[in-house]
Amino acid sequence: MPNAYISGTGSYVPPRVVTNEDLRTEFGIDTSHEWIHKRTGIEERHFAADGVGTAELAEHATRAALESAGLEAHELDAIVLATLSPDYHFPGSGVLLQHRLGLSEGDNVKFVPALDVRNQCSGFLYSLSVANGWVRSGMYKQVLVVGAETHSHALDLTTRGRTVSSLFGDGAGAVVVSATEEDRGIRGIYLGSNGKFADALCQKIWDISRFPYVPLDEDGGGLVAPDMLWAHMEGRTVFRNAVQAMTGALMEACKACETTIADIDMFAFHQANMRINEYVAKMLELPAEKVPHNIHKYGNTTAATIPLLLDETRREGRLKDGMKVGLAAFGSGFTWGSAIIDW
Ligand code: UT7
Numbered sequence: 001m002p003n004a005y006i007s008g009t010g011s012y013v014p015p016r017v018v019t020n021e022d023l024r025t026e027f028g029i030d031t032s033h034e035w036i037h038k039r040t041g042i043e044e045r046h047f048a049a050d051g052v053g054t055a056e057l058a059e060h061a062t063r064a065a066l067e068s069a070g071l072e073a074h075e076l077d078a079i080v081l082a083t084l085s086p087d088y089h090f091p092g093s094g095v096l097l098q099h100r101l102g103l104s105e106g107d108n109v110k111f112v113p114a115l116d117v118r119n120q121c122s123g124f125l126y127s128l129s130v131a132n133g134w135v136r137s138g139m140y141k142q143v144l145v146v147g148a149e150t151h152s153h154a155l156d157l158t159t160r161g162r163t164v165s166s167l168f169g170d171g172a173g174a175v176v177v178s179a180t181e182e183d184r185g186i187r188g189i190y191l192g193s194n195g196k197f198a199d200a201l202c203q204k205i206w207d208i209s210r211f212p213y214v215p216l217d218e219d220g221g222g223l224v225a226p227d228m229l230w231a232h233m234e235g236r237t238v239f240r241n242a243v244q245a246m247t248g249a250l251m252e253a254c255k256a257c258e259t260t261i262a263d264i265d266m267f268a269f270h271q272a273n274m275r276i277n278e279y280v281a282k283m284l285e286l287p288a289e290k291v292p293h294n295i296h297k298y299g300n301t302t303a304a305t306i307p308l309l310l311d312e313t314r315r316e317g318r319l320k321d322g323m324k325v326g327l328a329a330f331g332s333g334f335t336w337g338s339a340i341i342d343w
Contacts, residue, residue: 004135005185006341007142007178008069009311012060013046013171013298020044023157023166030159036166041274045169045299047152053087054172055096058148061172061307062101065144068314069176073101074108076176077140080115080130082123082147082303084203084332085154092116097146120201121270121331122191123147123303124173125339128327129189131177141179147303148172154203156230164231167272169299173307184342188257190249191337194241201238201332203231242272242330243279249338250284250328257340263324264290264340266313270329271295271305280328292318302331319343 018026020033020043036042048057058081066073081094088096094114103110119126124147131143151168155161177186205228206213214222246269254261261284269277274295281291292313301308306327313319323343330336 001136002138002179002181003183003185004132004177005180005182006175006310006343008065008067008071008176009174009307009314010061010064010066010068011171011173011304011308011311012057012064014048014052014057016047016049017044018047020166027157029157029162029165031162031166039273039275040167041293041295042167042299043296046171048150048170052150054083054085054148054150055087055093055100057150057170057172058093058097058146058174059100061148061174062097062144062146064311065174065176069178071142071176072108073103074110076110076112076142076144078113078115078134078143080117080127080143080145082117082119082127083149084118084120084123084302085149085151086116093148119335120333121272121300121302121305122329122333122335122337124306125189125327125329125337126191126335128177128186128339129191129337132186132189135177135179143177144174145177145307146172146174147305147307149302149304151302156226160226161230163235164233167300169301171298171301171304171308173304173311175307175310187259187340187342188253189337189339190253190256192245192249193333193335195333197237197241197334199232200234200334201232204228239273239276241334242276243283245330245334245336246276246280246328246338247283249336250326253326253338253340259324259340261286261326264326265323266319267291267326267328268306268309268313269327270331271298271309272300272331305329
């Protein structure tokens, strides 16, 4: 059975930087840098330009990951794309990415399967587990895994929405999961969910149990009330459960691959909130130098946070071949996951 390792990483954030102060001055939100920074560690985030969507962000990150892996797009065997902000309701953004990569027509046509994963902040880890299974089973040799989000176009950027909208940013991260006979790669993945909390962090938009699934005006146009249109979050419930689930998931992944937390050289945690990660680090007694973060620059980019962090730390020379890396994420669902990788 081949091993599955990460042969390349890439990331992309759109150029526009929005600081905490910009949320107040440009958008008129009753907030402050102090409030946001003290509770979350966030200083700024990036917002995509009007007309730019998730598949486009994903394409930039993918091209960088392919370059780092030394591959051309047509050498990929499959695409897994994690997002909670797909370009369309359907089809998923994975097929849009397949087309953008030039695989749908022309000289390099290749009708690779494209799978969208809808697991929000845990989306990257769920996607990684799919890629790992495909590669280790021998079904595919090169699987692209992307996390990409265009949050800013679906945030309530008013004082009403400030608890949610001050946390999120746009971006994309990608990795190539490749087959190898070497003794390295993804060692263990642990995933979980608890649907009891589905409503604690959600963006409903419609009610599919009703006809019509969104109320209509007299011309047949959709009318979505603010409580359905915008994301809802019970912040303290999310916080408490995140600390517990991420800590537990890391311990489970370690147990599954017969390693210990102390053996891990670097942790790449989902970047939802600096304070959540500080609690996890405290509970597991992790030294700060093993826990890099970049939430201060990007905010929460949901499915993109972990691949973005892996790419940044790899490019900075902090993440090196031979290191043992621990990943963990928690989010809407609730869903969570962890992975141990011999890089
Ligand atoms: O991947 C999962 C994503 N989600 C998370 O990770 C969220 C985890 N939770 C958290 O990080 C925290 O719960 C928050 C940072 C979201 C909120 O912090 P909190 O200390 O739990 O605040 P709160 O929601 O209890 O709100 C306290 C006050 C409220 O005002 P009143 O009702 O006491 O007058 C909020 O309206 O703070 C107000 N508030 C703000 N004030 C200024 C909420 N958001 C803001 C804001 N600026 N951006």
